[in-house]
Amino acid sequence: KAGVTQTPRYLIKTRGQQVTLSCSPISGHRSVSWYQQTPGQGLQFLFEYFSETQRNKGNFPGRFSGRQFSNSRSEMNVSTLELGDSALYLCASSLGDQKETQYFGPGTRLLVL
């Protein structure tokens, strides 16, 4: 079974631009969560989508948004990029039940100049 895939793997943007990251979960998984990882703040939860609905949201500004499609693929969008948005963005998928493990993708490394 294929793992979680994320595209693109690397991205360079400039301040003020917007960016869209994509995540394809493991087949059959309906929950997709997004995390931001930075050296200073560590791993922080952005949001979770389950069956096309946002089920949970972390403490990030409204510039960070996401959506999930009917095939469970998810996208994350960051508008008006700031230097501090430079990070590794990780996507994780699971079946959705609270006892299930989350499986992570390889991440997208975003650099904002």
Next chain:
Amino acid sequence: AQKITQTQPGMFVQEKEAVTLDCTYDTSDQSYGLFWYKQPSSGEMIFLIYQGSYDEQNATEGRYSLNFQKARKSANLVISASQLGDSAMYFCAMRPQNTGNQFYFGTGTSLTVIP
């Protein structure tokens, strides 16, 4: 408040020796899950082991075992017979019952296996 604490920023272990990575947590939830992930330099988070708060037995997965002490709120990872490929960052994570699928992560421990 939910919090995970990993107090060892870096650890070294000799190849073939065992090593324990510490993790303590804080939550008011009665039901929660505890997880350990490995993150090599490539960035991908690799699931290692899971312990449920109501599980009476300590979890084991191959060379990984979780030393779960509920009263002390600790969930230490034990890696037996360390291998060079075990060199990576290790993260402890908790998923409380009432937060959907939101995981709380510790700051991680960098493990280096010495030949």
